[in-house]
Amino acid sequence: MERSILHLDLDTFFVSVERLLSPELLKKPVLVGGTGGRGVVAACSYETRKFGVHSGMSMKLARQLCPEAICIKGNSSTYMKYSDLITEIINESVPIFEKTSVDEFYVDLTGMDRFFGNYAFATELRQRIIKESGLPISFGLSPNKTVSKVATGEAKPNNQMRVDAGFEKLFLAPLSIRKIPSVGKVTGQKLIAMGVERIKTIQQMPVEMLIAVLGKNGQKIWQRAQGIDDSLVKPYSERKSISSERTFNLDTIDVVRLKNTITTMVDTLCFQLRQANKMIGCVSIKIRYSDFQTHTKQCKIPYTSAEHIILPVVEVLFKSLYQRRILVRLIGIHFSDIVSGHYQIDLFDDNEKELNLYKAMDHLRKRFGASSVMRASTLDVKTIRSAHNPFDGSPPLLLAHRKA
16 A cells, blocks of 8 residues: 655744744744853744754854844743644544654554545645644655655745655755755765765665765665655654753852752652653763763662652762762753552651652642742752653653753
């Protein structure tokens, strides 16, 4: 059976949400992202791109390139609300889909053309999303994920494109090599140094040549250039880990601040575990110094989701890891070896009063927000607490830098 894969991508998602909420931003250059000294652009409007601005660029450079741009810090909970709305529309409409980010989806429509015209169905789905969310969205439809994703990029802004079976190579041939998914800046520079600028050139090259230059990734790039991609649309699968990390606005050597940041991360992650009835068996800590040297350390622990058990372990790891006594740029906590199950009382170390306290705090956080209950020592720690459920099938929301 001929495959039919639909790729949907919300156009400049964060910017589009901000414009939906504030129509005066329409047709104006807009940047959404971190506003601190190390902030990065999470999304930029098309009006800013003619100045060379792109997502992932430092906000400082973006402002220099486009001084008239309106800079917005953004609100992750608002973006997640709209992402959930669109996810629900897609979930109601199709048999199987994959959510690869807050604004990007793959849908497997294979076999549905027996009952619907797949292109007509995809068009109706796109129009429904636009009508019910108010947000622009583009799609590409083809026999595989790679070609569909490239087609979406060519269809933007707020449009759609179909590439029929047998025309994949013809469609890809005149496009830049940077259009191939997984061809980033470094790989692109290597190919350009070889005189390869268009996908058509890769199509004419022997695969062995690309493998010799790019290693295993060369074969994947060659196949994608040919329009070959057998990867499946994968529905949600259970998460194996959760984490939290923060880059400080200014490098710091304040140990009290570092410990308070760690404490807030542990509190938030443990709350998320308990809401999903999960426990962890391994915890690790990461420190990145001002010279960009990064060190990590981990420890196996009995399965638990309780802060009073996990936090002392994290503090020991931090004490053993933080030895250089120089400025710290980033700090992070990672929970892994996740299993399902309720936290059970430990007959030796726990008591009913302590467990009831967890229950009460979690109830307040669910009802009034993640910041409604916190330790006094962590009052000055910002933008780490979150009530987002990382186990609901949604990918993590990628945020611009926020001050810790």
